[in-house]
Amino acid sequence: MKSDDSPPHPDRPAGAVRLEGLAKSFDGRVRAVDGVDLEIGEGEFFAMLGPSGSGKTTVLRMIAGFERPTAGRVLLGGVDVTALPPFDRDVNTVFQDYALFPHMTIEQNVGYGLMVRRVPKAERAERVRAALAMVRLEGFERRRPAQLSGGQRQRVALARALVNRPKVLLLDEPLGALDLKLRHEMQAELKRIQREVGITFVFVTHDQDEALTMSDRVAVFNAGRIEQVGSPAEVYEHPATAFVAGFVGTSNLLDGAAAEQVVGETGLFSVRPEKIRIAHPDDPAGPDELSATGRVAEVVYAGGHTRFLVDLEAGGRLTAVRQNLDEGSADVLRHRGTDVVLAWQRKHTVRVGP
C-alpha cells in the first residue's frame, strides 16, 4: 500500500474516525476489506473513492456498525466502538436509496431518531423544523416519501440524519440516484451544509469528479485496500500508483521502451492529458519539457474541449486535451492522421510504478 503518512489536515485536530487494520471477509472467503488504516479528522469532508466492489461501502458500514469487522478496530472520537451496535454509535448514515420509512410522514421520518431517544416533543418539533429548513424543505412536513421527487427524498434523508447532531455523518453514494443537474446542485448543497454544521462527513462515491470537487481529502480504494490518501490535488497531480492514476482522471501511462525513450528512465509514469501541449513537428520542446513524437489516431470532439489520442513513435498511446478556444468540431476533426509532437513539463511526469 502506498498511502501517504501526512497528518489528516493541518489545521484540524485528528481523531473523529480512526480505523486500525480493518478487515472484513464474507462467508469466510471473499476479502471485501483487506487491512485498512485510516484517520479522519474532526470536521473533515472526507471521500472514500473507488470502483464498485473495492470495499469502500463495507468500510462505511463497519463505521456505522452494520457489519462487524473480521479483524481490526473502529474508533470514534478515540473510543473503541468495534463491538457496539449501530444504535449505540454517535454516527448517522445517509443511505444510497435514502431508506426513508414509507409509512411515516416527512416530519415523522426526520423526527424518528429524536423520538427514539425520547427528546421532549416541543424540542423535537423545533429541531425537525430547523433541519427541514436547512435542507430547504419547509412545508413538506405532512407529506409522505412517495409524494416527493428523488432530490427531495435525498434532502429528507440528510435532514433525518443531521437532526440528531451526530459526531460523524456517513454518506453512502448519496447522489448516485440523481440526474446530473440535480447532482451538481446537491454537491454544492452538501458543501454548504457541511460548512454550516461543521460535522465530519465521510462520503462514499465511485465518481472521481464528485470526490475531487467536494472533499478535503480522498482515500482511493482498490480491491479492499487503500491505494492513496491525500488532498484532491495530491491524488490527482501525484498519483501514487498506476491504479490511482487511471481511476482518478484519464489513464495516461508511459512504460517500457516509451518510458525509457521519452522520460529517460525505466519505470511506469503518468501524465495528465491537460498538461500535454500539442505542437507542430518542427516546434522545439522547451528546456524543462519532455516531448514525444506521434501520429493523431483519434480525435474526440466533446463540445468544450477535444481529446486527441496520439500513437507514439516510441510505442504506447497518450491522450492530450485541448480547450476549443477558437476551433469548431470540423476544424479539430481535420487533425486526425497528422504527425504531432506532444510536449509537457518534466515536473508533470509522475512515477506510479517501478
Added chain:
Amino acid sequence: MAPPPTAARPLRRAASVLHRRAGLRLALLLSAPMAWLVLAYLGSLAVLLLSAFWAVDDFTYDVERVWNTANFSTVLTEPVYRAIALRTLGIAVAVTVIDAVVAFPMAFYMARVARPRTRKLLVVAVLTPLWASYLVKAYAWRVIFSQGGVLDWLVGPLGLSSPGYGTTAVIVVLAYLWLPYMILPVYSGLENLPANLLDASADLGASAGRTFRSVVLPQVLPSVFAGSVFTFSLSLGDYVTVRIVGGKTQVLGTAIADNVTLNLPLAAALSCVPVVLIVGYLLAVRRTGALESL
C-alpha cells in the same frame, strides 16, 4: 430462414386478423373464464339468494316457490341461530389471531434470518401440508384429541388432559389447517421489506424491539391482514373439521348442512350469514390496504 410451408398459411391469416382486431382477441381470451364465472359462480350465488326467499311445506317438506322473508327473520331472531353465528364468528377470529401470532415469528425467521438454502426448504415445508388431504389431517387430529390419545399422553404428566372433541379442538385444528395461508403472505411481506430500512432504524438509535414496533410491524400489517382474509373466511365456512373433531359443537356450516335436506330455503338464508360476514370483513380489511398486497 425460409418462409414457413403453405400449411401454416391459414393459421397465419387468422393470426393477422386477430392482430388487427383487439376486441376479437379479448373476446377469445376471456370467453371461457367469463362463462365459468357468470354461470357457475354468480349463477349459483343468485339461485342461493333466490331460494332463501322460498318456503317449505310443513307436511311434505317440499320446497314451495312462495315469496316470503320468514327464513331471514328466523335466522336473525331465533336465539339458537344467533348463538351459532356468534360461535362461528368467535372461532374464526380465534383461529385468525392464533395463526397471526404463530406465523409471524416463523415468517420472520424464514424471510430475514435463514440462509437462502434453509429458506427454500422452509417454504417447501410450509407448503407440504397443503398437498396432503384435508380429511387425513382432520382425522389425524381426531386421533390426537381422542381420550387416551397422543395429547392425553403428552400432557398427562402435567396433570392435564385432552380437551376432547369440542370448540377448542375445532379452533386448534382449523388454526393448524390454515396456518400456511397466513405464513406465506406474511413471509412475502417481510421479504419485501427493504433491509436498509432496518439498518436506518438502528442507525437512528432504535433497538431491535423499537424497530420491530415502529418499522417492521406497520409495514407488514397489511400482509397479516391479507393472510387473515384466508384464515377468517375458511374458518367461517368450515364444516368438515367441525364434524370430525367438534363433537356436539354447532357452527354455521353444520347448521346449513343439517337444514339442506329438511328445509332448503332456511339453509340458503343461513348461508347468507357467512357471506355477509365475509363481505363485511373484506370491506374492513380493504381500509388497511391489505388487499393490494394479496
